[in-house]
Amino acid sequence: MTDSRAYPDRPYLAASAAIIRDGRVLIVRRARKPANGVYTLPGGVVEAGETLAEAVTREVREETGLEIAPVALAGFREVILRDGGNQVSRHFVILSFAARWISGDTELNDELDDARWLRPAEIEGLKTTEGLAEIVTAAFERLGEAG
Numbered sequence: 001m002t003d004s005r006a007y008p009d010r011p012y013l014a015a016s017a018a019i020i021r022d023g024r025v026l027i028v029r030r031a032r033k034p035a036n037g038v039y040t041l042p043g044g045v046v047e048a049g050e051t052l053a054e055a056v057t058r059e060v061r062e063e064t065g066l067e068i069a070p071v072a073l074a075g076f077r078e079v080i081l082r083d084g085g086n087q088v089s090r091h092f093v094i095l096s097f098a099a100r101w102i103s104g105d106t107e108l109n110d111e112l113d114d115a116r117w118l119r120p121a122e123i124e125g126l127k128t129t130e131g132l133a134e135i136v137t138a139a140f141e142r143l144g145e146a147g
Contacts, residue, residue, distance in 0.1 A: 005045075011078075011091040016043025018139030019068050024117040025136050027126070030062065030115035034081060035091055039122035040129040041096060042066075042112070056097050058134035059091035064115060070097040074139040077131050098139035 009094055018041055019026040027039045044059035046052060055072045060068050074096045075116050080092040106115040118121075 005090065007089055008091050011093050014039040014092050014094045015046055015052050015059065016041040016094055016096045017056050017068055017070060018074055018096060018136050018141050019060065019066065019099045019101050020139060021117060023145065024119055025105065025123075025139065026064070026101075027116050027118055027123060027128070027132075028108075028112045028139050029114035031060045032112055033064065034136055035129065037127065038077070038129055039114075039116075039123075039126045040132060043094065043096070043136065045092075052095060052097070056099070059074040060099070063109055063111055064104075066068050066098040066104040069102055072097045072142040073095065074098040075131070075135045075144055077129070077135070079129075096135045096139070098142035121142055 019030045019140055021097060026042065028042050029039050031037055042060045042063045046055040057068060058068050059068055076096060079090060079092040079094065084090045109116060120133070120140065123133055123136065
């Protein structure tokens with residue numbers, strides 16, 4: 001099986017969610033390359049015909065089993081990875097949403113090997129995707145929650 005997202009001819013649009021529940025945010029650890037072992041927010045690629053809200057809701061459900069309500073954009077990140085020959089091996093534009101937990105218990109799939117509900121200060125010291133703390137802070141602000 002080939003990975004159509006490797007060595008792309010265009011950026012891929014993705015959506016993620018900073019899901020807030022009882023003053024904590026859900027952080028997940030990726031179980032596959034290219035971000036294997038890195039804590040991040042659940043999410044994935046937007047499919048043709050989906051709104052951003054539909055995409056982030058679907059991706060969170062697929063990855064964690066949770067039902068969420070996306071509320072507001074909390075920020076964005078660009079991920080551009082290059083190989084040893086300076087060729088672009090991955091390129092994602094990720095729109096991150098502040099979201100409220102609606103229901104469900106976290107159930108990991110084969111893409112994730114850990115999930116933690118953490119207070120923002122507890123994220124420090126974890127190996128995370130670049131800018132994760134800033135997105136989480138913005139999500140708490142968008143939802144009017146204390147972090």
